[in-house]
Amino acid sequence: RPVKVSLFERFVLAVAGVWMFFSAPRMxxxxxxxxxxxxxxxxxxxxxxxxDKFAWRKLVDHDxxxxxxxxxxxxxxxxxxxxxxxxxxxxxxxxxxPEAMPNALLRQNVMIKTNHAYAQVINARDGVPPTxxxxxxxxxxxxxxxSKVNHQWAYREITPxxxxxEDVSASDEPLFDWKAFTFGGHVERSVRQAQVDGTFVxxxxxxxxxxxxxxxxxx
Numbered sequence: 001r002p003v004k005v006s007l008f009e010r011f012v013l014a015v016a017g018v019w020m021f022f023s024a025p026r027m028x029x030x031x032x033x034x035x036x037x038x039x040x041x042x043x044x045x046x047x048x049x050x051x052d053k054f055a056w057r058k059l060v061d062h063d064x065x066x067x068x069x070x071x072x073x074x075x076x077x078x079x080x081x082x083x084x085x086x087x088x089x090x091x092x093x094x095x096x097x098p099e100a101m102p103n104a105l106l107r108q109n110v111m112i113k114t115n116h117a118y119a120q121v122i123n124a125r126d127g128v129p130p131t132x133x134x135x136x137x138x139x140x141x142x143x144x145x146x147s148k149v150n151h152q153w154a155y156r157e158i159t160p161x162x163x164x165x166e167d168v169s170a171s172d173e174p175l176f177d178w179k180a181f182t183f184g185g186h187v188e189r190s191v192r193q194a195q196v197d198g199t200f201v202x203x204x205x206x207x208x209x210x211x212x213x214x215x216x217x218x219x
Contacts, residue, residue: 005046016045020059027151031055053183058151066154072115073163086178089166096161098138109167112138116158117146125167138162177202187213 005013021028028044031051035042044055057066068074073094079086092105101112112122112134120141128134147156168175174194181189190213193202204216 013043013045017043020044020055023059024151027058028055047183050181050188057183058153062153064157067157070116070152070154071158072113073161074115074158089168091163091165093164094161095163096142096159098135098142098162101162101164105164109170111165111167111169112162113165114138114141114160114162116155116160117141117144118149120144123167123169125170 031044031054032042035049035051038049038051040049040051042049042051044052044059047053047056068078073091076088076091079088089111092110093102095101106112106124106128109125112124112128114120122128122134122137129137142160142162144160145156147153149155177193179191179193180187181191188207190205191202192205193200195201204218205213206216208214
């Protein structure tokens with residue numbers, strides 16, 4: 001909905017917008033392009049749209065709780081504390097030295113992951129590299145600073161660890177990925193998706209005018 005602001009407030013927002021742009025010009029331009037494609041205004045200093053709010057969170061809202069839920073291991077503990085009963089793969093081993101990984105587990109169907117970055121995964125069921133190569137790969141992973149990717153500052157505070165997780169990819173049960181997009185204590189969008197024949201399919205749920213969460217017709 002439209003927001004009415006005074007002349008002084010417009011000046012303050014303009015100054016804040018300039019500061020945000022020079023703080024992260026590439027990121028701000030990327031979000032601005034996304035907003036333009038969606039026929040939305042973009043002003044991260046007055047966050048209303050989803051793109052505004054993501055930019056605000058990365059540049060301004062450094063809530064320390066984001067650190068915990070960005071950590072793949074700590075997020076599990078947080079969910080347990082919140083009383084969430086959604087089943088998840090079992091963690092079989094955690095450490096900071098790849099040479100300490102139990103060989104007995106590596107010969108099983110396990111997932112090798114790190115807790116602090118994206119796309120650092122090896123499925124042991126598909127075969128693992130020889131031990132020296134595997135250990136070197138994981139050492140490179142652990143040294144990677146994921147906070148420098150797209151200004152995702154919370155990763156900077158995570159202590160990197162490697163862990164072995166139960167492999168559920170061969171389960172007969174369908175596996176769904178649920179994403180909840182939250183802003184200001186409210187879930188503004190929930191996405192349920194699965195991978196079918198190599199393609200992601202799914203549904204988007206958003207609140208309607210009354211606040212009830214309903215299935216969105218958007219793809």
